[in-house]
Amino acid sequence: MNELTRETLVLNMGPHHPSTHGVLRLIVELEGELVLGTEPVIGYLHTGFEKEMETRTYHQNIVFPPRIEYLATMIEEHAYVLAVEKLLGIRPPARAEVIRIMMAELSRIASHLVWLGTSAVDVNVSSLLMYCFNDRERILDILEMVSGQRMMHGYMRIGGLQWDLPDGFEQAVRAVIDDMPGRLEEYERLLGDNLIWRKRTEGIAVLNADDALRYGCTGPVLRGSGVGYDVRRAFPYGGYDEYEFEVPLGRAGDAYDRYLVRMEEMRQSCRIIRQALERLEPGPVLVDDRKVALPPRRELVRSMEAVIHQFKLVSEGIRPPVGEVYSAVESPRGEKGYYIVSDGSNRPSRVRVRSASFNNLQALPVMVFRNQVADIVVAIASIDIVLGDVDR
Amino acid sequence: MADLSLAAVKSAVLIFLLLTTFAYMTLLERKLLGKFQVRYGPNRVGPLGLLQPLADGVKLLFKESFRPAQVDVIVYLVAPTITMVTSLVVYAVIPFGPEVSFFGRRVTLYLADVNVGILLILAASSIGVYGIILGGWSSNNKYSLLGSLRSSAQLISYELALSLAVIAVVLTAGTLSLVEIVEAQQRLWFVALQPVGFLIFLVAAIAETNRAPFDLPEAEQELVAGYQTEYGGFKFAMFYFGEYIGIVTMSALATTLFWGGWNGPLLPPVVWFALKSFVFIFFLIWLRATMPRVRHDQLMAFGWKFLVPVGLLNIVVTSIWVILRQT
Numbered sequence: 001m002n003e004l005t006r007e008t009l010v011l012n013m014g015p016h017h018p019s020t021h022g023v024l025r026l027i028v029e030l031e032g033e034l035v036l037g038t039e040p041v042i043g044y045l046h047t048g049f050e051k052e053m054e055t056r057t058y059h060q061n062i063v064f065p066p067r068i069e070y071l072a073t074m075i076e077e078h079a080y081v082l083a084v085e086k087l088l089g090i091r092p093p094a095r096a097e098v099i100r101i102m103m104a105e106l107s108r109i110a111s112h113l114v115w116l117g118t119s120a121v122d123v124n125v126s127s128l129l130m131y132c133f134n135d136r137e138r139i140l141d142i143l144e145m146v147s148g149q150r151m152m153h154g155y156m157r158i159g160g161l162q163w164d165l166p167d168g169f170e171q172a173v174r175a176v177i178d179d180m181p182g183r184l185e186e187y188e189r190l191l192g193d194n195l196i197w198r199k200r201t202e203g204i205a206v207l208n209a210d211d212a213l214r215y216g217c218t219g220p221v222l223r224g225s226g227v228g229y230d231v232r233r234a235f236p237y238g239g240y241d242e243y244e245f246e247v248p249l250g251r252a253g254d255a256y257d258r259y260l261v262r263m264e265e266m267r268q269s270c271r272i273i274r275q276a277l278e279r280l281e282p283g284p285v286l287v288d289d290r291k292v293a294l295p296p297r298r299e300l301v302r303s304m305e306a307v308i309h310q311f312k313l314v315s316e317g318i319r320p321p322v323g324e325v326y327s328a329v330e331s332p333r334g335e336k337g338y339y340i341v342s343d344g345s346n347r348p349s350r351v352r353v354r355s356a357s358f359n360n361l362q363a364l365p366v367m368v369f370r371n372q373v374a375d376i377v378v379a380i381a382s383i384d385i386v387l388g389d390v391d392r
Numbered sequence: 393m394a395d396l397s398l399a400a401v402k403s404a405v406l407i408f409l410l411l412t413t414f415a416y417m418t419l420l421e422r423k424l425l426g427k428f429q430v431r432y433g434p435n436r437v438g439p440l441g442l443l444q445p446l447a448d449g450v451k452l453l454f455k456e457s458f459r460p461a462q463v464d465v466i467v468y469l470v471a472p473t474i475t476m477v478t479s480l481v482v483y484a485v486i487p488f489g490p491e492v493s494f495f496g497r498r499v500t501l502y503l504a505d506v507n508v509g510i511l512l513i514l515a516a517s518s519i520g521v522y523g524i525i526l527g528g529w530s531s532n533n534k535y536s537l538l539g540s541l542r543s544s545a546q547l548i549s550y551e552l553a554l555s556l557a558v559i560a561v562v563l564t565a566g567t568l569s570l571v572e573i574v575e576a577q578q579r580l581w582f583v584a585l586q587p588v589g590f591l592i593f594l595v596a597a598i599a600e601t602n603r604a605p606f607d608l609p610e611a612e613q614e615l616v617a618g619y620q621t622e623y624g625g626f627k628f629a630m631f632y633f634g635e636y637i638g639i640v641t642m643s644a645l646a647t648t649l650f651w652g653g654w655n656g657p658l659l660p661p662v663v664w665f666a667l668k669s670f671v672f673i674f675f676l677i678w679l680r681a682t683m684p685r686v687r688h689d690q691l692m693a694f695g696w697k698f699l700v701p702v703g704l705l706n707i708v709v710t711s712i713w714v715i716l717r718q719t
Binding site: 120 | 428605689690
């Protein structure tokens with residue numbers, strides 16, 4: 001077609017735009033309000049964490065994952081420590097695994113609540129944002145109670161956990177997960193029963209299963225399109241194979257199906273947490289391997305050997321064998337993998353983060369092709385990107 | 393001469409009242425939204441945040457009168473004025489109450505009882521659209537342009553539905569004067585005779601005032617602030633003024649046309665009028681806290697394919713009913 005007769009408008013959305021969920025820039029080509037092309041421009045939140053992880057010891061690196069993806073913090077820590085544990089070939093004690101799963105699932109609910117609130121506010125249901133953040137705050141309170149921090153916990157350790165659960169943890173968790181299904185039902189009444197919400201999400205931002213697989217989408221974006229891939233199920237890690245839960249699937253692959261999938265995932269997470277509470281047996285939360293985990297403090301006054309181990313671990317850190325591992329977990333956004341190369345020193349020689357947000361975001365142009373401008377916002381919200389995770 | 397000075401005094405009082413209403417509408421909305429969203433809302437300035445509008449006003453007044461490069465200066469400055477003035481003009485004909493005695497003089501609680509009052513309101517609000525179109529056009533910004541295009545399309549289509557609902561009322565009352573329409577409702581409010589008309593009016597009025605769920609022109613998630621994007625300081629306040637007064641206008645109009653205007657037992661007429669209008673304002677804020685926004689094409693489809701046909705049907709039924717009543 002002749003360039004001159006093409007009556008299109010190129011609109012630059014972002015990087016500072018109210019609804020791009022961070023610093024995402026989209027170059028959108030419009031014909032009226034119809035989207036003909038979208039080009040996501042990323043990199044505005046590039047932090048260089050991957051590179052920085054090469055300059056620190058394995059234990060020091062635990063603080064980076066939650067900063068890469070700041071909504072599902074515990075899951076990020078889990079992903080990293082699992083990768084290092086795979087490198088070392090160790091497995092944490094049973095109690096630590098159970099607690100990790102509880103923390104991960106609480107994080108998943110917290111992350112999905114942020115998604116629910118922000119995707120509602122993107123179609124102007126501003127109240128739901130406040131409700132969701134209130135609920136999320138209760139979960140963050142629990143995480144703070146456990147780790148001492150609301151978000152950047154640093155609670156997990158290679159080979160276990162920093163310390164055991166505090167008193168009153170179980171009641172606090174039960175109070176939240178007993179409330180959660182009722183709250184979710186309320187939100188579904190507010191959104192799912194609302195004709196306008198249905199009209200805004202049903203058949204919007206459709207991604208069929210082939211495209212989803214082609215773009216390497218994972219998580220609710222892939223499952224919304226009907227592909228039953230959940231890392232917890234496909235490649236169980238950290239003891240997930242012992243838990244009963246369902247992997248909800250969508251059919252149409254539109255924004256509404258992704259919404260349904262995430263709502264159901266929150267319920268399933270509650271279910272997993274309930275099972276985990278039942279499984280919680282007393283026991284150690286850190287491996288008894290002095291080359292990996294710090295010795296308990298009481299040993300330090302008695303044993304010279306413990307002091308040496310303590311000194312070596314703190315000053316030098318652990319030295320995994322030479323090799324490389326890839327280990328993935330199911331984050332709220334999809335498959336979150338850590339690829340770590342070890343040259344036998346106390347620092348990783350290469351760390352690469354496989355972030356689901358990055359792959360999922362690449363499918364955006366396909367989703368919004370020939371939709372309206374207003375649907376771009378719905379599509380971005382339904383992908384649930386975290387820009388820190390995209391750019392790293 | 394006495395009449396003229398009386399009209400001047402009444403205008404001054406009215407403008408003062410409207411400015412206060414506008415200021416406190418913003419506070420009311422923020423407070424109520426706060427309650428809906430389980431938070432406090434503004435409570436820092438003055439007791440219960442009651443001086444917040446004052447602080448906002450002062451801030452907007454003292455802001456730099458910024459103007460982006462390459463705007464069409466005259467149109468850019470005229471646009472908010474149009475919105476503000478047209479929203480005020482409407483109040484010349486809205487009756488707040490019947491005649492009252494004031495220092496031995498009989499004073500009407502309306503500026504003018506024009507025999508085509510309702511037409512005047514519709515005309516004024518149609519001209520108000522120019523403020524939005526011109527504002528978006530002159531700003532030299534793509535978001536503004538998209539917002540103003542949406543807005544003009546929306547306002548023109550919903551004006552039609554609004555007018556159709558009003559025509560049904562006019563047919564029922566047999567007059568175009570708002571005072572006479574209110575007086576015709578002394579026995580039975582028109583909402584009982586025109587339930588469909590009222591619903592059409594309500595939906596159209598929400599769209600007409602750019603309120604959620606039809607607040608597309610300034611859909612902040614997509615268009616940043618729509619036609620207002622490039623406006624700041626007092627020019628922004630003028631747009632806002634037009635918008636909030638528009639809400640009060642539509643509430644007052646709904647009260648006048650369907651809910652008996654100032655009619656009501658025990659309480660003074662003006663109080664009844666204010667109360668009924670407040671209920672509508674509350675309803676509009678409630679909607680904003682609850683409803684998702686519809687998409688532009690869905691909005692247009694709803695207006696043209698549903699509201700307008702139903703409005704026409706309503707007029708046909710009303711006309712037949714009026715003729716049957718007369719014979």
